[in-house]
Amino acid sequence: MIVFLLACAGAGFWYAGHTVSSKETAQTHQVLSQSSVLAKIRELNRLESTAFYIDTIIRTEKQGNWYALWQDSEKGMFVAKGNAVAGIDLDKLDEGAVSVVDxxxxxxxxxxxxxxxxxxxxxxxxxxxxxxxxxxxxxGVLETVQVQAKAQLVRQACANGILEQARERAAAQVARLFELANVPVSVYPAAGGHCRYPA
Known part of the structure; x- marks a missing residue:
């Protein structure tokens, strides 16, 4: 009798464990499609992956007029501090850029x-x-100085390779997004790009 009860209890535990295991498998099963993957990536919107903080010097000069005895000439030197942020605009990701293979x-x-x-x-x-x-x-020269300072920030950031770093870090971040969900992924950053002041 005792052996029969133990056998029944063991069968019950096996059935319960098998049921839980089946439910866990059903919950972790994922269906990947091009549209669902594209929507997931676009949720990131603009992926700001690299920032350069730069100090730069701006010099200005305006020639004077003879009728003011050149006393209206103007010279200035300004120190500007700012940052340029680079990354990838994921709204530009089209359907042809995402695929699911095996x-x-x-x-x-x-x-x-x-x-x-x-x-x-x-x-x-x-x-x-x-x-x-x-x-x-x-x-009024301050407005000109601000425009020149931002343009100089971009030039320095470009010379320091801001786009190259942004490209590599963005690819790593997108890959990490799928790796955390246990989804196999291959991410390829686009080469090139124009390093210029944003429109």
């Missing part, structure tokens, strides 16, 4: 680009009019 997701990323440029601080180092600094300086 359960593996294959992604061809768009080109990396400068996504934003921000001027954090602008310091006046030297700013004077004429030989004796008698006239009031033209404050």
């Amino acid at each position: 359960g593996r997701v294959i992604v061809q990323l768009p080109q990396a680009e400068i996504l934003s440029v921000q001027l954090d601080h602008l310091e006046v180092y030297d700013w004077r009019t004429g030989a004796f600094n008698l006239l009031k300086a033209d404050t």
